[in-house]
């Protein structure tokens with residue numbers, strides 16, 4: 001079901017299902033992206049820091065040719081990396097060049113924290129004590145204001161944020177002119193983040209669920225609630241996990257470089273309120289956040305303060 005769409009606050013349509021590309025290795029990601037487009041995906045999630053945008057770009061080109069569609073039929077997201085917070089347009093141009101595109105449909109601030117824009121282009125600059133080299137006096141609000149200017153260049157159709165808690169959104173919104181089109185956050189039944197999902201909905205920001213399968217080595221496939229629903233509906237546990245965000249009005253971007261899984265992951269089923277209530281049970285004894293890079297910053301996530 002790659003034809004389900006949601007609407008951004010810009011009026012543009014976004015496919016509710018996209019292909020993730022983090023940790024998709026060089027040598028495999030081109031084929032994965034091309035295969036995804038060939039079998040019907042129209043949304044690809046990328047990032048400068050993933051270091052594979054060149055190959056993703058090749059996969060896009062190959063996929064467009066194989067599917068007989070044009071660039072305008074795709075929705076491409078990429079993200080501003082932390083070492084480029086003071087040079088957003090430069091980082092965007094680097095991504096566009098690698099991807100072989102004139103524009104992206106959505107440009108996200110990857111994390112609301114700036115790192116040292118070091119001369120030797122380290123993506124994760126560190127201090128001598130091993131901690132991340134942050135620019136603590138650079139506000140994420142100023143970075144977002146620079147991103148707002150990018151819309152006027154035509155090189156991005158919409159802007160948004162990623163890894164924003166309610167606290168960070170509350171800090172951002174009163175100070176900027178553009179409500180983020182999207183907030184991309186970790187989201188699955190072990191981390192529902194209902195407060196952020198509700199707050200974003202109220203403000204007109206669409207949520208995208210990253211690591212919807214629980215990223216690598218996830219126990220979610222073995223969860224009894226997930227298995228029970230999968231058996232009831234005659235589908236794989238993965239289908240339940242990918243249908244969960246969509247039933248909550250949340251975009252989902254599973255990553256796979258395995259052709260059969262890329263195809264399996266297109267299957268989405270309707271989930272009722274009762275189904276969602278049963279999946280809510282999974283986090284009743286506590287949530288699990290899989291992605292929490294060691295920035296040494298309090299991002300305002302209630303489960304990690």
Ligand code: NDP
Nearest residue numbers: 020021022045210211212213214215238254255256257258
């Ligand atoms: P996912 O939850 O998408 O899980 C990916 C893992 O699940 C891979 O190991 C993949 O293996 C495996 N997998 C995929 N489909 C299936 C299936 N049907 N059955 C069993 N295993 C499966 O994790 P990610 O962390 O990659 O998140 C998805 C995307 O979200 C990322 O790729 C990235 O684009 C984005 N993201 C954004 C972040 C941000 O800070 N904004 C942070 C993290 C992710 P294989 O590939 O070998 O098939």
